[in-house]
Amino acid sequence: DGGITQSPKYLFRKEGQNVTLSCEQNLNHDAMYWYRQDPGQGLRLIYYSQIVNDFQKGDIAEGYSVSREKKESFPLTVTSAQKNPTAFYLCASSIGDRYNQPQHFGDGTRLSIL
Amino acid sequence: RKEVEQDPGPFNVPEGATVAFNCTYSNSASQSFFWYRQDCRKEPKLLMSVYSSGNEDGRFTAQLNRASQYISLLIRDSKLSDSATYLCVVNIAGSNYQLIWGAGTKLIIKP
Numbered sequence: 309d310g311g312i313t314q315s316p317k318y319l320f321r322k323e324g325q326n327v328t329l330s331c332e333q334n335l336n337h338d339a340m341y342w343y344r345q346d347p348g349q350g351l352r353l354i355y356y357s358q359i360v361n362d363f364q365k366g367d368i369a370e371g372y373s374v375s376r377e378k379k380e381s382f383p384l385t386v387t388s389a390q391k392n393p394t395a396f397y398l399c400a401s402s403i404g405d406r407y408n409q410p411q412h413f414g415d416g417t418r419l420s421i422l
Numbered sequence: 423r424k425e426v427e428q429d430p431g432p433f434n435v436p437e438g439a440t441v442a443f444n445c446t447y448s449n450s451a452s453q454s455f456f457w458y459r460q461d462c463r464k465e466p467k468l469l470m471s472v473y474s475s476g477n478e479d480g481r482f483t484a485q486l487n488r489a490s491q492y493i494s495l496l497i498r499d500s501k502l503s504d505s506a507t508y509l510c511v512v513n514i515a516g517s518n519y520q521l522i523w524g525a526g527t528k529l530i531i532k533p
Contacts, residue, residue: 339519350426350509350523351466358519366520398465404519407454408473411521413465 310335314399314414320422321386321393329384329417331399339404340382341411344368345396357382358404386419394420425449425522428510432528435500442496443527445510454513455486457495459506460526466509469495497529505531 312333321327333340339358343351353366357376371390376382382401386393396418400411425448435441447455455472470477472484472493483496493512497504510524 341519343523348430348525350525352523353520356519396463402519406518407513408471409454409518410456410468410471412468415465 312399312401312414314417319417319419322422324388326385326387329397331382331414332380333401335401337401337403339402341400342384343398345398426510426512426524428524428527432530434530434532437500437502437531437533439500440498441500442494444492444494445524446492447512449515450491451515452512455493456511457484458509458511460509461506500531502531505529
């Protein structure tokens with residue numbers, strides 16, 4: 309089955325620790341995205357990548373980093389500089405190169421502070 | 423003014439009823455519009471794209487009003503399984519990639 313796989317489903321971070329969230333897709337989509345969702349709020353874009361070896365900051369990139377070395381993979385690192393990392397993190401992908409192309413999501417990672 | 427605004431609800435609706443909600447957006451140059459549904463503690467799932475002429479998918483109808491800058495979603499013959507939060511999504515004008523997400527409208531269908 310084609311889809312987007314995020315892991316782990318739940319993650320706990322200690323103070324001062326960097327953690328990496330995995331996102332893999334086998335939809336052959338060029339574009340990939342990372343969002344953060346906090347209770348009662350809309351999704352906010354952290355980073356996105358239009359193509360391999362390229363990525364752009366979204367609205368709330370501070371304290372996060374990404375890489376896009378393979379088309380299928382777009383891992384997100386939550387660094388110790390992100391002071392309020394507790395949230396629901398969602399990875400998405402899309403064809404991306406034209407209007408009205410929807411984004412499709414993995415089932416998310418919930419990150420909490422220990 | 424928020425770029426995408428939705429009534430948070432909840433809308434409490436009896437099973438079998440028709441319910442509609444709107445979403446307003448601020449940038450008249452936006453070109454991509456979507457409705458997603460999100461169940462509690464789950465990822466958003468695409469419900470339907472919204473086209474200029476309006477479109478229907480079974481019990482769901484979406485409309486776009488460019489003059490007044492809103493999109494609407496109508497659900498007919500509502501089912502218990504329609505209970506969810508409905509997210510309105512609009513692209514940032516000029517971008518195929520960046521979307522603005524509303525905070526959602528919560529719908530509760532009661533038996």
